[in-house]
Amino acid sequence: MTTLADVARHAGVSLSTVSYALSGKRSISTDTRQRIEDSVRVLGYEPRRLTRNKTLALLLPGQADVGPMWLGSFLVAASTRARRDDVDLLLGATADATSAQEVDSLIVVSPATAPGHSSVPVVRVGTPDSAVEDSRVDVDRAAAGTQCATYLADLGHRTVALLHRDPLEDFFWGFASAARALGCTVRTQVWQPGLNPVETHPSALVVADELPIGEVLSELDQRHLRVPRDVSVMALCSDETASRAPVAITSVGALPETLGQAAVDIALSGARRTHLLEPRLTVRASTGAPSGWPHHIPQ
Amino acid sequence: MTTLADVARHAGVSLSTVSYALSGKRSISTDTRQRIEDSVRVLGYEPRRLTRNKTLALLLPGQADVGPMWLGSFLVAASTRARRDDVDLLLGATADATSAQEVDSLIVVSPATAPGHSSVPVVRVGTPDSAVEDSRVDVDRAAAGTQCATYLADLGHRTVALLHRDPLEDFFWGFASAARALGCTVRTQVWQPGLNPVETHPSALVVADELPIGEVLSELDQRHLRVPRDVSVMALCSDETASRAPVAITSVGALPETLGQAAVDIALSGARRTHLLEPRLTVRASTGAPSGWPHHIPQ
DNA sequence: CTGAAAGCGCTTACAG
DNA sequence: CTGAAAGCGCTTACAG
Secondary structure, three states: OOOHHHHHHHHOOOHHHHHHHHHOOOOOOHHHHHHHHHHHHHHOOOOOOOOOOOEEEEEOOOOOOOOOOOHHHHHHHHHHHHHHOOOEEEEOOOHHHHHOOOOOEEEEEOOOOOOOOOOOOEEEEOOOOOOOOOEEEEEOHHHHHHHHHHHHHHHOOOEEEEEEOOOOOHHHHHHHHHHHHOOOEEEEEEOOOOOOOOOOOOOEEEEOOOOOHHHHHHHHHHOOOOOOOOOEEEEEOOHHHHHOOOOOOEEEEOOHHHHHHHHHHHHHHOOOOEEEEOOEEEOOOOOOOOOOOOOOOOO | OOOHHHHHHHHOOOHHHHHHHHHOOOOOOHHHHHHHHHHHHHHOOOOOOOOOOOEEEEEOOOOOOOOOOOHHHHHHHHHHHHHHOOOEEEEOOOHHHHHHOOOOEEEEEOOOOOOOOOOOOEEEEOOOOOOOOOEEEEEOHHHHHHHHHHHHHHHOOOEEEEEEOOOOOHHHHHHHHHHHHOOOEEEEEEOOOOOOOOOOOOOEEEEOOOOOHHHHHHHHHHOOOOOOOOOEEEEEOOHHHHHOOOOOOEEEEOOHHHHHHHHHHHHHHOOOOEEEEOOEEEOOOOOOOOOOOOOOOOO
């Protein structure tokens, strides 16, 4: 078994320096840290892992970002799954904790940001970026877009506005291509508070991100537009958010419970993979057939 | 923390004897073994794997109970605080886990049920029962009741209905006594779905528990009563729940962030104590001055 | 059958 | 930014 002392000898530093380097409890010069990391890798050092359970760490959004609505359900599900498989689930580990290698895998819950490089496998939950080599669990955003478009087209909508943040998102492409194939005109707008969401006179509005639904609804309210009589609204978001909006919103999304289980499963499998969950569309009060756009739009 | 040395002292034998007795690596006289086992039980000894961080375990509500709305914020705050104090926060430990798992303290988030007896200190979060000798963190329910009553009386309400589950709750007493002192008539009802919440013709309604707010509002809706025009509604619940109800609800409660911090603090202090947090009353859209009760109540 | 003592891998105040 | 050294809880060869 490789010990701390072996690593120290190999790296030409003292025991304590290695210890501190791995725990992150005090700062180490880049040079020294590099040598230690090399030695750890070369010697295959593992801190007394034998006696413990496998441990998964969860990196949560900080206190500044209010955690997403579905965080509670997600965590309950993840912890249930972890218990089933007899692994420990450590909450709120910093990036440091992973380098200490006290942890076998790291699950990063968006909008928390993953550490630059981690010495253990990382699973990202709900992060749209695709150009990283971490594992991912997320709703299949492209499929969700297609489902939205199909649902609205079936209701008879032909002019739809899509509010989003990032035009390069999968959801955007899934929605736009399906909508066009179904004969819908799609107008897209990057959302910002105060924007007129019905500027393009759509009969339906699709909100691509979780956050601004409340804002969008209140913009509509200020223009005296009733949902869904004057305009249908649907969103890509969790059921938690959708069902508690001022008007219950028809939504697509993955169940947070399923996300939680999948995240733990992937973390335990050790393999690098992307698991896109089947989106579920839940019809609520905010959508209906288009009923003729009022000719005189207030404001 | 109980160590091998403590057990040895208590049993009147040497360190090594205890070590061998527990590992079974050499034979021990029945007599000695008996004394050691007794001491282990009495002192609640649990072997440390190696020198590790203090570890707090969180017992969450199971998947059946959907976790409370505020669970996410609570956990983010608890994990932030735990990180600050450099302790590990283990998620979803079972009652078993407290003895098998080497945990220094257990935080039980209502409605999860605490283990019958735990070998480590237990902190209960949001549990109204008072007849247990565990530590507790909760909003000061009696004070919350008083705040509600005072707020409604100041608005001019004189007939108030209180919907609750358990008439023995502190909130109930705080509310009822303050209301009476302020000249309000209080009618109380144990809530069940389908109940007419305005049977007693109150001008304001107070909902004591977190869950039934949606149900109560829909009962009012079915009777064509508008909130707050026909009847004011307020609740003891989290801001998360209150602000997302169909009508934003005036509420009293503790911030989940504060609960999370306090729970970790108490767990780390090791002392048995009850920490009741100052309730905060947030006025939202659901309350106003009474405006004369309609003489003909639909239904 | 038991204990005193050396030693394990690791952490951390302390000193520079 | 780093190291020498004391200390942690625990194990185990050694001696009786």
